[in-house]
Amino acid sequence: MQAKNPEITFLIPCLNEEATIGLVIRRCRALIEQLSLQAEILVSDNGSNDQSAAIAQDAGARISHCPLRGYGAALRHGIAHARGQYIIMGDADDSYRFDEAEPFIAALRANADLVIGSRLKGSIEKGAMPALHRYLGTPVLTQILNTFYGTRISDCNCGLRGFNTKKINAVSFFSTGMEFASEMLIQAGINRWRITELPIAYYRDGRKNRAHLRRWRDGWRHLRLIMLYSAKHAFILPGFFLLVVGTAILIPLLFRTITIAGHTLEIHFAILGGLLMISGISTITMGIAAEIFSHVRGFHITALGSRIAAVFTLERGIMVGGALLLAGLTLDTWILFEWINVQFGSLDKGVHAIAASVLIVGGIHVFFASFLINLLMVGSKTYE
């Protein structure tokens, strides 16, 4: 059954699935026979303490033992040990049917880098997927992934996938849990893989014990990974948003009194606007630091990160910080002269003083942040 130079590796991550693993392997074998495939069946066993490994072996699979816990760890281990030119992966709980995977093979042969199933565009057996996952969790995570990484899929958590072994081995992954499912799509998006989506049928799993997935913990792990890979969406865009909103509040107040529905906006709004501007500046600099860190460590290279790394130097950072500081001090000096003009009497320049403070504090922040960013670049090609 196990071909020497397989075209396809059927990869099954498995942790205590003795109720179903045999059946899942038989489905692979049925497809292999039906299509006369040169294939191997590889079970990446994650330290099962039931009969899973023995059953898998008897059913004709090759077993590789993954020492590290977690769905991602099991899959990465399996990918590293796969001999096939293409890999088709699916759960050991019989919720995906390998014997329906022929279109996956066709798509891989037609040069797709990644083929992913869609349960939402296909069919879902009653009771197979909780409503919360189907109508909220999966669509929301999918939408975020599509927006951040330019993919165009409909079911980011689908566990029936196929990929080109060379392509997947050319990128490095670090996640060990369920969030590996997202990391693969993030890499596919960043590296512009050719992705094919196929509607599939999803079935109730055949196991008696409860699912490994823990919805809130795992949902959060997906989300934080999606943020981690995109400094643009996690820092830079929110930072600009804060800066723009803060500016839109503070600047008009410098020039005139603003009245909304008979209420005059007092200095409190200027304070809010100013503080939003400072948090915007600080969030943007964190984003620049994150992009540069990711870039120089080769964690992930984005077009924006490359551009920032090419433009940023410590001296430029110092100049921007210094310019802000100088502008703030100039404005404060002007306020001081105005105060002298009224013989240190009462002066209605509170909003201007806030604007001056924003420039000074923002300048100090940029100044010191530049040294930190510079430190992150030490040892990289872009460091001068």
Ligand SMILES: Nc1nc2c(ncn2[C@@H]2O[C@H](COP(=O)(O)OP(=O)(O)O)[C@@H](O)[C@H]2O)c(=O)[nH]1
């Ligand atoms: N969660 C989890 N799943 C693992 C692990 N190792 C292997 N698996 C397998 O990964 C697959 C997916 O797990 P499952 O609980 O069905 O997740 P769900 O389908 O997303 O609810 C199953 O075949 C598990 O046996 C592990 O350490 N943790």
Ligand SMILES: [Mg+2]
């Ligand atoms: Mg499952």
